[in-house]
Amino acid sequence: MGISERKEREREDMQRLILNAARKLFLENGVEKTSIRAIADAIEYSPATIYLYFKDKNEIFYALHELAFLTLAEHFRPVSLIKDPFAQLVELGHLYIQWAVENPGLYELCFLMESPMEALACRDESWEHGKNSFGLLMHIIEGCMAAGYFKQHDPESAALTVWSYIHGLVTIFLRGRMKLFDDDRDIERIKASYSLFIKMVQHGL
Structure with a gap:
């Protein structure tokens, strides 16, 4: 390994170390209460x-946000192998729920944590990965509409409705609100509701 390659690896290792520490602190304390010194x-x-390595903690948050959405996009990859648009929609929902349940910290970073995006110089692109994920859902919804589903609805409203339902479902779980049932059947309930x-x-929704 040459000197430049070694330096690049060391840089990547340090960035990874910083991001892992920041993610833990952000999830424990929130972005606003986490300092660079911490x-x-x-x-x-x-x-x-x-x-x-980073201009400020907002840039660190953005990097974590970006990485989280990249893992979500990778998790959605099997949907592209399905031909039927409604089957795609069903599988997308299953994968979204699975990713949220298995990666609560990443889900928090993507969709639940109050973010400082307005403070970033790159704020115009700050939700680009989120837009891409919603764009995938929109594309699938449009295919479903062509197949006769979501009649008398526009694609954006239909997509927002589907996302809102699934987001609400997993958020109820991640925020511990299913503890009101006083048993260990949370995942079973999520599957039944979906x-x-x-x-x-x-x-005919």
Whole structure:
């Protein structure tokens, strides 16, 4: 390995170290209550070291946000192998729920945590990955409409309705609100609710 390759690997390793520490602190304390010094202390480096890799903590948050959406996009990849648009929609929902349940921290970063995006110089692109995910849903909804589903609805409203339902469902779970049932059947309930939602769509939502 040459000198330039080694330096690049060391840079990537340090960025990864910073991001992992920041993600833990952001999830525990929130973005606003997490300082650069706190992140530096967590990795046992000086704050000056952090600034060699990131402009400020908002840029760190954006990097984490971007990485989280990239993992979500990768998780959605099997949908492209399905031909039928309604089957695509059903599978997309299953994958979204699975990703949220298995990656609560990433879901928090993507959809639940109050973010400082307005402070970023790149704020115009800050939700680009979110737009891409919603764009995939829109594309599938348009295919479903061509197949006779979502009659008398526009694609955007239909897509927002589907996303709102699934987001609400997993948020209830992630925020611990299913504890009101006082048993351990949360995942079973999520699956049953989603199955009912799909039947409602099939019969003319």
